[in-house]
Structure formats: structure tokens, C-alpha cells
Amino acid sequence: MSRTIVDIHVIQTVPPSNINRDDTGSPKTAVYGGRRRARVSSQAWKRATRDAFEHLLDPAELGVRTKRVVELVAEEITRQRPELAQRSAELAEAVLTAAGIKITPARKKEALPESGYLLFLSTRQIQGLAELVIEAAEKAGEGKPDINKADARARADQQHSVDVALFGRMVADATDLNVDAACQVAHALSVHTVDNEYDYFTAVDDHKKADAEDAGAGMIGTVEFNSSTLYRYATVDVDRLRDNLGDVGGTRRAVEAFVRAFVSSMPTGKQNTFANRTLPDAVLVVVRHTQSINLVGAFEEAVPDDADGGRVVMAVSRLAEHARELHEAFDEQPVDAWVFGVGEKKVAPLAELARRSTFDPTVREVGALVADRLGEKA
Secondary structure, three states, X not given: OOOOEEEEEEEEEEEEEOOOEOOOOOEOEEEEOXXXXXXXXXXXXXXXXXXXXXXXXXXXXXXXEEOOHHHHHHHHHHHHOHHHHHHXXXXXXXXXXXXXXXXXXXXXXXXXXXXOOOEEEEHHHHHHHHHHHHHHHHHHOOOOOOOOHHHHHHHHOOOOOHHHHHHOEOOOOOHHHOEOXXXXXXXXXXXXXXXXXXXXXXXXXXXXXXXXXXXXXXXXXXXXXXXXXXXXXXXXXXXXXXXXXXXXXXXXXXXXXXXXXXXXXXXXXXHHHHOOOOOOOEEEEEEXXXXXXXXXXXXXXXXXXXXXXXXXXXXXXXXXXXXXXHHHHOOOOOOEEEEEEOOHHHHHHHHOOOEEOOHHHHHHHHHHHHHXXXXXOO
16 A cells, blocks of 8 residues: 655754753764764754644644643643632542553642653643543532543543654553654764864853952853754654544644744754754655655765865765665655755755755645645545
């Protein structure tokens, strides 16, 4: 059976920055092709993509990932039935427990109980759990509500939000509530070798700067950074996404939001220090019917520092050449493809593989193609 897969390839230059750091505060790196590369973790860009959804999708289509699920459900119970406000926390804990979610005491004595792990729930699932326990509470009167466990699990496992459907959910104590992610995001890697540098900085104490005997810096420190041209890749299994959402129209909106958010978002680490936010130099979007294909092999040999025309131009050429050779070797024939970017040199090599476009039309056309392949009725 034919599949629908959306691959997104991005070449993006980032100036001096530290957008994703390790436990020591250093920019993350990885060895690839025997050379040290700058790296931005997949988790960092997933988070940036999710944050961007807030501006692209209706809040009702999004979820919340938190341990404070008792508080969330209790607030929804109070919103739906203000007269149950005094019992809302007790009822929330009861319905979550019935759904198979382990609830534990919070660290702070005055805080409400929490789930033992971060839990991803859609807005509609929170509403559904609240509705279920309200019905049970009204039937029980002042007594203990009788909550059907199967119904509770069903309320927690239907009407998934876009972010839950895309990024998945794991519930350790109730594996039947797990959701297989419909998207995958690769760790972004620099196409060249990288050496981290250090910025030595001082901060002046404004109040004592006029004191001749004690007018030195009030603070001294260093910040580690690097600059890089990154290859970024993400892929969406549209059929899995449709299965998770159960709705072709919602799947189309989710794909369009993901393409737009992944391409234009950026992790915010040390952003105030470096003002490093950029947009991609070149973007290639490919719709396939076979499997996802990461093109990072184009950069197994690091782009040299003295690359003719600059690193970005050579990176785009390498990407186009590798994709073309791979398609020929494996008889790969994409369903469709689009390319857009900044400047002729950064687009021309990829134009042999894809139709030239710009950002907005690409997003819309990808969405239309997805809907057509899923059989959305006009």
C-alpha cells in the first residue's frame, strides 16, 4: 500500500551562539565522519517546534505535558461545575487513577498530588476526564464516585492533540495509553568541523563604579560558544499521523503547522546573549511514498573551511548531489518536492530535484497534496 511521508531538509547558518548546551554549559557537539561537529539535539528543536504551534494552531488542538495533571483536571472540573470546586482535586485524582495513571504526593506539602512522570494530555482529553468524573460524582451524591476504568482509559486515549499525535506519548504504568510518534527529528549537525570558543566578560557594579578604590568589575565569567552551518532534518509519517488524529482535515493542519514550525523555529538557549536567531539558507521538502530518507551522508566528509563560494553554497551543492545519486542508485522517485532559499547560488543546485517556490506556497501545497493522498473530499 502506498504511503505518504514528508521529509524536510534544511541548511541553516547560525552565528556565534550556544543554543543547546550540555551539563557543563558547553555547546553540544558530536563526532561524525571522524570530525567534531556542532550539534543541536532533536529534543531542543522539537521543543522549539512545539512552542511555535501556539501561534499556528487553535489551543483546543494542543496538549500539555506536565506532572501537575491533578491540578489541570481539577481546574477543568471547577470550570465545568463550580459547585464541585471543594472536591475537584479529590475527583481529579480519582479519575486519573481509574485511567491507570500513577499519582504520587507532590514534593511540596501544600501542593496537589502529581503524576510520577511527565504526562502528555490533550485539552480534549482533560475535558473528557473531567466530564466523566463529574457524571460519576453527580450519580454518587456525597458518596465515593464509581468510575468505570475502561471509560476513563478511553477518555485519556481519544481525541489526541496535534502535538501528542506528532511527538508521541509514553505512559510507563499504562502502556495501552502510549501513542507512537508520527514525526522524527534528527540531531542537527554542522556540515563542517567546529572548535568551541570562549567569551570572557565582565559586569560592572553601577552603584560603586564611581568609587576610585573599588571601581572594578562586579562579576567576571566566560561563556562558551561556536558558530556553524547546520544540516537539519525531520520527517512526518502522514499515515501514522492520520491514525493518531483520526481526521484527514486535522492531519492536513498538523502537517502544515509542523512544516512551518520546524523550518522557522529555533531553540532559545542563550538567545539574549548572542541574538543568534536566523532563518534557513535553503529548504528542501520532499514527499515520498516509500520511506523516510535522511540525507546527512552528503556531509560525512566535512565541508572545508576554504570552500569555494562559502560553506553554505558547497553544502547545498553536496546535498543536491547526494540526493540525486541516492535517488538514482535506489530507483527512488519522490511524489513531489519543493525548494526555496536565499539567493540563486543556494537554490539552483536543488532546483534540479524540486520545484522552486517560497515558504507559504510550499506549506499550502504540501498540505493540499497530503489531503489529496488521504482522500479528503472537496
